[in-house]
Amino acid sequence: MEANGQVGVVHPPAVDEGYRAERLLGSGRASRVWAVVRNSDGARFALKVPAASPGGHGTTFETRRELNILSRFEHENLMHLSTVLETDQGPGLLMELAPGGSLGRVLRARGTLQPGEAVTVLVGIASVLAYLHGLNVCHGDVSPGNILFTASGKPLLGDLGTAALLGSGPAPAAAEEDDVLALAAVGWLIVTGRALPPAERRLPLAVLVPEIPAALAEAIDAGLEEEPKRRPDAAEFARRVFESTPAQPLDLALGDASAPLDQAPTRRSRLDQGRAPAGLRRRAGRGKNRRPGGSPGEHEGSGRSRNRMLLGAAAVLVAATMGLGAVAVAAPEMLPGAEPGEPGTPPPASDGGQSPGAQPLPPPDQAKDADTVRGAGDGAVPGSPEPSGQVSLARTSGSELELMVSSSDPVQAARALAELRARAFTAADADLLTGINTPRSPAMQADQAEISKLEAAETVLSGLAVEVVSAGPAVPGQDGRVSVRAAVSTSAYAERDARGGMVRNVAAVSSQDVVLVMVRTADGWRIEDILAPPA
Incomplete structure (x- = not known):
């Protein structure tokens, strides 16, 4: 539609x-x-x-x-x-209203998307197709008009009313493969600006558009295979696209004529609103065309921003799970390295027992993560240096981290806050967030919502570690705010149920650039917001 x-x-x-x-x-x-x-x-x-x-x-x-x-x-x-x-x-x-409009509208206005934007769209839609296919449902009409965007730029698949329940009628045997083909055709349109030609007249995407990453071209070409059984399934397609190139936020700034609703934000609306430090606003606006006529309140909408990014935990720096981040693409099961058969499908209903083959969590006094959840005590020492030259804080005591948070150096505090945040998610303890985020801030609201999901599911994250591999310099801003640009890595981790049964494994993410907006309080530095770095 x-x-x-x-x-x-x-x-x-x-x-x-x-x-x-x-x-x-x-x-x-x-x-x-x-x-x-x-x-x-x-x-x-x-x-x-x-x-x-x-x-x-x-x-x-x-x-x-x-x-x-x-x-x-x-x-x-x-x-x-x-x-x-x-x-x-x-x-x-x-x-649900999708004020960002349709992908078709975006492509009519812009022609093509950047490769990172293509990742945002394709992985998000592939993840929901994998979920539906896991329930024996195919969509049947994946098209630019049925891919919609929230105000934060998160892609949504609409018009599921045309879906066919597999096995309930004369649905074609290759229905799931057809969904993948349709999404790959959308990918072709996104990067070329042209409709998919017949196979006999189609050049390899890497030849037609040599400037896009080769891995992205190969992933889309794989989804376009003529033989349905040779196409990757939706989960594999999502994985290939996700690994091809870093995702980036979708720019929905299309001008006055084509916007379906007057509240669709631009990619830099958060910076234009004055919430980020002045230095960042200057750098974000330098050499770029601002959207004319914008006022500070114009893009507030629901208060969510595509430039906001989760630093760790279940979204592993990819914020589709909340629609809050700069990279609104994939649920965590779409990250590379998830166990076969798991991506896109809900975990099996628990009968109160342990998952087959899963290893139980060790007792609290033996758990490797016991120190990292609540702090290892004042006698603990920081870990060995990482290859980046930074020192791992995974086994640093809580008291030492508090000293770092209270230091005058916001860069040092940022590293400690990232570790404390990982521990809050590992423990699924929202009370720990008071020592990390400012009250009622965007960062606090996002983290509380995500921890509430873990509590509702009665699951924990085992082995999660977030490392700030590089950070700085600190840029002072308005009202005492300071922004710290950082490169953050996330370890592999497992989500387990209350009995220790495995729900899923998630692979490590080597590096993701973010900007921490921080405020110094009487109790030390706190995070107010997490943004994508300005382009």
């Missing part, structure tokens, strides 16, 4: 139950999607209503049945469905 695809005169639906339709977002053969507002609180949603004549649309019962079927699918990169509303055009599905 393509954004702004209106043909002819279309009247907005009259919506019951305290909602009002504002504008048409997209139109297809079977349905139309409208932006609607809830009158009670001004919350914005999208409403999908039938495009057929009044006598041709389905019943509320049928629509609620569709909702009941589709609402059991939950993934960070899948459009969320809320409820069914009555309208004068038939029953409508109320769903």
